[in-house]
Amino acid sequence: MQQLLETVNKNKMQKGYVLKRNFDYVLKNHFLYWLIAPAFILTIIFKYVPMYGVIIAFKDFSYSKGILGSDWVGLDYFTKFLSAPNFEPIFMNTLLLSAYGLVLGFPIPIILALMLNQMRKVGVKKNIQLILYAPNFISVVVIVGMIFVFLSPTGPINKIITLTTGHPIVFMSDPEYFRTIYVLSGIWQGAGWASIIYVAALAGVDPELHNAATIDGANLLQRIWHIDLPTIKPVMAIVFILSAGGIMAIGFEKAFLMQTAMNLPTSEIIPTYVYKVGLKAGDYSYSAAIGLFNSVINIILLVLVNFVVKRLNEGDGLY
Template sequence: MKTAVRKNSIISAPANYKSLRATRFKKILSNYELYLFLAPTLLYFIIFHYVPMYGVLIAFKDFIPTLGVWGSPWVGFEHFERFFNSFQFWNLIKNTLALSFLQLLFGFPLPIIMALLLNQLRNQKYKKFVQTVIYAPHFISVVVLVGMVYVFFSNTGLINNVIMIFGGDPINFMAKAEWFKPLYISSGIWQETGWAAVVYLAALAGVNPEIHEAAIMDGASKFQRIINVDIPAILPTAMILLVLSVGNFMNIGFEKAYLMQTPLNVTAGEIIPTYVYKVGLQNAQYSFAAAVGLFNAVINFILLWAVNKAANKLAGTGLW
């Protein structure tokens, strides 16, 4: 009897699979407009993100352009060992981690605080004015932003003029390595805080007003309502954005770091993305640069997986 049931299940499995495929195909045909709508995005990622991934092979080869990717000789982990033994390795790791950590530490909570404060404003005209003012810096290009930093913090810039008015000595901010990180982080906060707050404001807009009314009836203060109503409402959104931020931990802004570098502050400003650009494109060491970039990507993936797993356990919210 058991053998007969087992044979029947084996025979019926392919039939069930075929019926499921037919049903799925019918659903795709009935919603073909949605798939056509998604097609350009899917093609973009396939052509420009997945197909070029075969180029990672040059990290394990001594790439010679005339021989191509497949024809170049295989060298294994030689380029990785060269990077790990390089005198710049620990300085690059330290600078990249320090900038990423400081950017996350100061840049991540500020949009949440800004959104909570804006959400409490009742004067709509003033609220829109503040939103416009804090959003505007996001639309400034990186080149213009760095130019503003140079203008404000140069020897004859506004900041040094204020320092000299109060009897102090001018500081050459852009030539001192210890000032690179504060200028990088503060300029990024000024540019992106307002824009990042938009996501949290959208989440706060979905909070049912009746919950606030009930809390007011129970005697809750404004601060208590922020803690017990608003923050729980935006917590899932905050966790998703935190996972994404940590997943991009090692890929901090290449353009701004590169533009802010000078021969005098490069010891504090040299990070992995700028190093890859210099050795890969400027010095034409393609295989070595690919190995460094792959190492960076692997670290990012490990961080993304670990933080996503922690977020699922602690808050029940994650990317997957």
């Protein structure tokens, strides 16, 4: 008993010491906490406080009764969505569009970063980076407008097709082409900007490693495989986890702007459906339930992908 009491007292003293040390650190570096205070407050206000409104997904929301006064309906709206005849096509459209974007778009920034890292002329490298990064700053509305112009029946792409086949292809009205156009235009717009993080990671590679490998007879591909890729491997793991974890959080704007009456079988995704059901039809509880379902799927994917990557990548993950 005496030994147990001594152990408890020792643990209390250690905890008290840790708390005092942390408190002293906060007082000593209080200016650092003042620097992050605005971001912390804004995150609480705009990210956590609005979560209160999620409860309308479990209620039959009425303006007159308010959120708290509306009647509880439990999981009725979730059941309604899961049993809806359009659930499967909408869910699969969202999943496939995101999956294609991840599979095709994930390696492109890495390849661009590796290519840029091999360029030795600083002026040429900066000009190429400017060209690659520029599309990221173009508005989504402008991007979609460019897509409609270039792929219109009288656009430059169809003029070439007409010369070879004799008839144009109505790309934006054919559901078969929607995913390809969406993914490729997204890669063109964002690949250059996404490569920045890999370029920054490659900047930390010791040039002596490349010099030593060259002396040992390693060619360019061997140096990239054994020096550059292992350096950016942790960054690749984190980026992949975040991308895969947000696979259901596909952007609304571009998909909605690219929609036409003819390509809806492949262009109707969960975010566009939520917009139509919630804001246009006014069924806020149903749209909130769909949005919450989408968020839960994202969280599950994030945890699963992080677990798999940590097992395959020797512990490199988000947590």
